[in-house]
Amino acid sequence: MTDDAWFAGLAPGDVAGAAAAVRDGRADTPRDWPALAVDAGFADSETDYYAALREATLTATREAVTERERADDVQLSHAVRATDDLERTANELAERLAEWAGSQFADAGSGVEYAREVAARDPETPTEDRIVSLATRVVDLADERDRARVYVERRAPEVAPNLTTLAGPVLAARLIALAGGLEPLAKMPSGTVQVLGAEDALFAHLQGRAPSPKHGIIFTHEYVRGTRPADRGSAARAVAGKLAIAARIDHYSGELRPEVERDLDERMETIRAREGSE
Amino acid sequence: MSLPDGVAVHEFEGGEGLATQGPPVYGEPTDGPWRRWNPHRSKLGATFELGLDTGLAGGDRVLYLGAASGTTASHVADFAGPTYAVEFAPRPARDLLDVAEARETLFPLLKDARRPETYAHVVESSLDAIVQDVATRGQARVACVNRQFLGPDGRLVAAIKARSEDVTREPADVFADVLAELESEYRVLETARLEPFHADHLAVVAEPR
Numbered sequence: 001m002t003d004d005a006w007f008a009g010l011a012p013g014d015v016a017g018a019a020a021a022v023r024d025g026r027a028d029t030p031r032d033w034p035a036l037a038v039d040a041g042f043a044d045s046e047t048d049y050y051a052a053l054r055e056a057t058l059t060a061t062r063e064a065v066t067e068r069e070r071a072d073d074v075q076l077s078h079a080v081r082a083t084d085d086l087e088r089t090a091n092e093l094a095e096r097l098a099e100w101a102g103s104q105f106a107d108a109g110s111g112v113e114y115a116r117e118v119a120a121r122d123p124e125t126p127t128e129d130r131i132v133s134l135a136t137r138v139v140d141l142a143d144e145r146d147r148a149r150v151y152v153e154r155r156a157p158e159v160a161p162n163l164t165t166l167a168g169p170v171l172a173a174r175l176i177a178l179a180g181g182l183e184p185l186a187k188m189p190s191g192t193v194q195v196l197g198a199e200d201a202l203f204a205h206l207q208g209r210a211p212s213p214k215h216g217i218i219f220t221h222e223y224v225r226g227t228r229p230a231d232r233g234s235a236a237r238a239v240a241g242k243l244a245i246a247a248r249i250d251h252y253s254g255e256l257r258p259e260v261e262r263d264l265d266e267r268m269e270t271i272r273a274r275e276g277s278e
Numbered sequence: 279m280s281l282p283d284g285v286a287v288h289e290f291e292g293g294e295g296l297a298t299q300g301p302p303v304y305g306e307p308t309d310g311p312w313r314r315w316n317p318h319r320s321k322l323g324a325t326f327e328l329g330l331d332t333g334l335a336g337g338d339r340v341l342y343l344g345a346a347s348g349t350t351a352s353h354v355a356d357f358a359g360p361t362y363a364v365e366f367a368p369r370p371a372r373d374l375l376d377v378a379e380a381r382e383t384l385f386p387l388l389k390d391a392r393r394p395e396t397y398a399h400v401v402e403s404s405l406d407a408i409v410q411d412v413a414t415r416g417q418a419r420v421a422c423v424n425r426q427f428l429g430p431d432g433r434l435v436a437a438i439k440a441r442s443e444d445v446t447r448e449p450a451d452v453f454a455d456v457l458a459e460l461e462s463e464y465r466v467l468e469t470a471r472l473e474p475f476h477a478d479h480l481a482v483v484a485e486p487r
Contacts (some may be wrong), residue, residue: 006399027399030427034402048382057385062375064388166319206446
């Protein structure tokens with residue numbers, strides 16, 4: 001029986017069909033496929049079989065890799081990381097620029113705004129050429145950061161509508177990036193979501209050197225950061241729980257379910273009410 | 279050191295080292311047809327370097343689990359026969375594809391080594407060896423569920439990473455548990471810690487029961 005072989009029913013030379021069979025097929029047990037393929041007339045010889053298998057696996061794996069890498073959650077992860085890199089790089093270069101420009105121009109300043117002022121100048125010496133040119137790079141980086149952020153803000157609701165509703169586009173994208181994709185995020189227990197981005201603190205805790213971290217990147221959520229420290233653990237737990245549920249809905253159904261946000265709002269009202277009761 | 283045909287200790291500029299013959303992959307030193315096999319970048323390379331008797335032979339049919347970007351899989355395909363390289367993550371698999379393109383019988387598969395039913399329709403039975411280097415929890419289980427691909431005289435050559443099982447436990451305790459679980463499907467022939475090449479890794483050579 002060769003019904004479940006990847007080459008079952010394939011005409012020799014049908015590379016697309018072979019690749020699809022490699023990707024989607026399955027079998028309960030492996031068999032001596034090379035010999036069976038020769039018996040079945042799919043290949044003239046074992047060498048011939050391996051040549052066909054090579055083409056099929058290369059094509060199938062290239063297709064699968066491309067598909068997975070192009071997936072929207074992967075693009076969103078790249079975009080949010082690029083936003084962070086652009087921000088960091090722009091600020092770093094802006095500092096260098098401020099020092100250098102301060103040695104040449106009277107109107108010293110700092111940051112990207114100062115870079116914009118310097119970039120608008122007419123350079124009059126070779127030194128000023130370099131300084132103004134550097135300022136232009138800083139401005140370009142900052143502008144690109146803004147465009148990357150707009151991209152994240154536009155794409156996050158498409159990739160993960162419920163997560164974006166609860167967390168905002170940037171935090172949603174960061175959570176997806178830290179988890180390694182929407183599917184891995186959807187499969188995480190909420191306790192893991194709660195400390196995503198706090199891996200160093202978590203490992204220190206697991207090795208007995210530190211208390212358990214209360215929150216990772218979700219600290220940037222208004223419901224965590226804006227809650228008084230004594231209640232932040234509860235807030236982080238509540239937020240992480242709802243974010244985990246939102247990610248699951250996004251991965252498995254993709255429909256927007258406003259009640260998740262309402263549930264979180266109600267829970268947070270209860271937590272924050274403690275403040276007044278003491 | 280017992281090396282398979284096709285693997286040799288070769289004299290390179292700057293000292294001698296393990297080597298195979300094949301197209302270069304990661305900027306490793308070459309000398310004529312020989313390319314250096316860096317044991318610091320390859321757990322199987324370190325296993326050879328430490329002198330374990332892996333039972334691997336030139337021309338073997340191999341299932342490689344956890345091929346990653348193909349650094350080690352490329353050396354295996356150089357000395358072995360048909361080599362099925364399973365990798366789960368798309369990014370390293372992209373590099374693995376380039377390594378496979380340059381070779382005749384290295385078959386890349388984007389599959390999950392914990393689910394052999396998703397590649398048993400492609401990977402043949404009665405293989406000579408499984409080489410395993412999967413950085414996931416449940417490494418013993420991966421070896422056990424893939425035993426079905428091995429012939430009766432086959433060999434499992436695995437690198438077990440303690441940190442993948444549990445970062446908080448003593449590696450020695452983790453290894454003891456992994457070996458105990460392996461014993462349900464395999465007879466363990468030889469083990470060795472891979473220090474100084476790889477921290478908290480155990481090389482395991484085993485045969486199917």
